[in-house]
Amino acid sequence: MTAQIKNIIDQLETYIKKAEETGDKYDFIDPAYEVIDELEKIENNVTQLNPYSNC
Template sequence: MEKKVEDYIYELEKLIELADQEKDKYLFIDPAYELIDEIEELGNAFNFVEPIFLLVERSPNIDFGGPGPFGSFLEKFYHNGYEEILVKSLQRKPKEYTIYLLERLCNDESNPKRKEYCSLLDSLK
């Protein structure tokens, strides 16, 4: 049986819970890279962008890595819809990790929306 988006999100959620309980970020980061590799091979990887942001929103503030498995995956969709979904996530429930991802957008001096992103960042601090 083929795994669905929800199945992968559930597995990632369990890894986050374990890392939080054990206070060991690598219990999330290392296996999450393997799951992200599987997701990237599916052919519908963009369908995971919003569910991953929703997962981060409901997760404890653990160290997801910098940028870690999520950031490395999500940023592959930079200039292809990622930024809008990140902004929506920040408007719903800003988290340390999503603010960090926004900071990375602000560092791109060639981005035409850089001022908008930096204004949002200032409003969140």
């Protein structure tokens, strides 16, 4: 997993925690769209997320 992918996962976890704290699902949904757009730009993004991709 690259540092860029790790950063995206960390961002999503932060948004999840904020939504849980506020009770507002849009505290996750709205910023997650931007993060997902970033993820889609990464070449081989699915294989980088799969921990068994190197097997």
